[in-house]
Every structure is written in C-alpha cells, then in structure tokens.
Amino acid sequence: xxxxxxxxxxxxxxxxxxxxxxxxxxxxxxxxxxxxxxxxxxxxxxxxxxxxxxxxxxxxxxxxxxxxxxxxxxxxxxxxxxxxxxxxxxxxxxxxxxxxxxxxxxxxxxxxxxx
Amino acid sequence: xxxxxxxxxxxxxxxxxxxxxxxxxxxxxxxxxxxxxxxxxxxxxxxxxxxxxxxxxxxxxxxxxxxxxxxxxxxxxxxxxxxxxxxxxxxxxxxxxxxxxxxxxxxxxxxxx
Numbered sequence: 001x002x003x004x005x006x007x008x009x010x011x012x013x014x015x016x017x018x019x020x021x022x023x024x025x026x027x028x029x030x031x032x033x034x035x036x037x038x039x040x041x042x043x044x045x046x047x048x049x050x051x052x053x054x055x056x057x058x059x060x061x062x063x064x065x066x067x068x069x070x071x072x073x074x075x076x077x078x079x080x081x082x083x084x085x086x087x088x089x090x091x092x093x094x095x096x097x098x099x100x101x102x103x104x105x106x107x108x109x110x111x112x113x114x115x
Numbered sequence: 116x117x118x119x120x121x122x123x124x125x126x127x128x129x130x131x132x133x134x135x136x137x138x139x140x141x142x143x144x145x146x147x148x149x150x151x152x153x154x155x156x157x158x159x160x161x162x163x164x165x166x167x168x169x170x171x172x173x174x175x176x177x178x179x180x181x182x183x184x185x186x187x188x189x190x191x192x193x194x195x196x197x198x199x200x201x202x203x204x205x206x207x208x209x210x211x212x213x214x215x216x217x218x219x220x221x222x223x224x225x226x227x228x
Binding site: 003033035041042043044045048056058089091103104106107108109 | 152158159160161162165206214215216217218219220221
C-alpha cells in the first residue's frame, strides 16, 4: 500500500543550526502539507503546497521556514535557524484532492530536538 | 477562526466494551467535513471515519460510528467491541473545502485486557 515516508525519524540539532526534513508523498498526490505537534499539544498546521507553490500557511510558518519540491518526488521543510521552541514532531501529509473529503495521508513523523 | 475541542485528555476501558470520545467544534460555516484520525504508538495518523456536514445520516465504518449533531456542533466517535489494537491517540478534525485540517487536542485511549 502506498505511503508517505519521512526522513529522518529523529534529528538532534543545536540552536541556530539549519535543519531540512524530507518527505516523499504518495506518487499520484498533488497536495502536500506540513504539520507539527509539540509534545503533549495539538497537531498544528504549518503549510500547504500545490502546483509548486504555497497555497496556505499559518502564522507559525514565518521567514525561518521554507518548503520546496526540488525534484518532483521529495517535499522538504527547511528551518533556517532553529530555536528551542521548534522542538516538535513534524508530520508530512499528502492528498490526491485538495478539497472536502480528500483524505490526508500522514507520514510517521520526524522528531526534531533543538538543544 | 475555527476551533476543535476534545474535552477528554485520556480515557480507559476494558476490552470488548463500548467507548465514546467527545468532540465539539466552532464554525460559522454551513458546509464542512469532520474527521476522526487515529495515531497509534507507531506515530502515523490514520483516518478512521469522516462525515460530510450536509449529510444527516451518521457515518459508520465497521465498529466505528459517529454521532453528528450539527446544531450542537458536536461530533462524537463511538467504538464498539473495543480491541487492544484500538489503543491510540484519537484526533477530531474539521475541514472546509480546500482549507487546512484543524485538529483538536486529542484523546489518549487505552484499551485494557
């Protein structure tokens, strides 16, 4: 069964360092998302991406964050200069449809720890 | 802004019992979609069940069913004949059209043998 894969599963970094989280969405999907979940808190939307551009982003997704689909298969989230509060589980999701009941398929997440 | 609230941080039941997880939401929209996602300890979120707000009939998927009360903005999940594999975090989520999924805080459900 097709699935969304994410790497790395866990990354530890020093504050101020750049981090890239990678995702391979399901191959025929057109809509891509990043969510994050700080330990013990709710899952928060970061950004959605369609047709090679950001379609929506939250207030969390500031200038330190960027997304890219560099080669038609990978979908990456870059954090330019990590802060302690960026420590969280980051989930990538993809969807065939961008509307209504279009199911989002989630990856297993990348745990980011910023020291 | 749309909000989704799950008032039960944790629940625990015995295997084979029925359990109901609560969810309320706040929106001024009339057409939207509601979802329950399950996040087992392996971390990947999986869709359990979905409901279109324009449908009056409650959605069911095998042992999982919902009680959708549109006027009350309530969307509870009932799990019948609970199994050990149902142990997970459960998230209620709301979506309208092409907008993002908005999640509740989650309910940690434990099924005891």
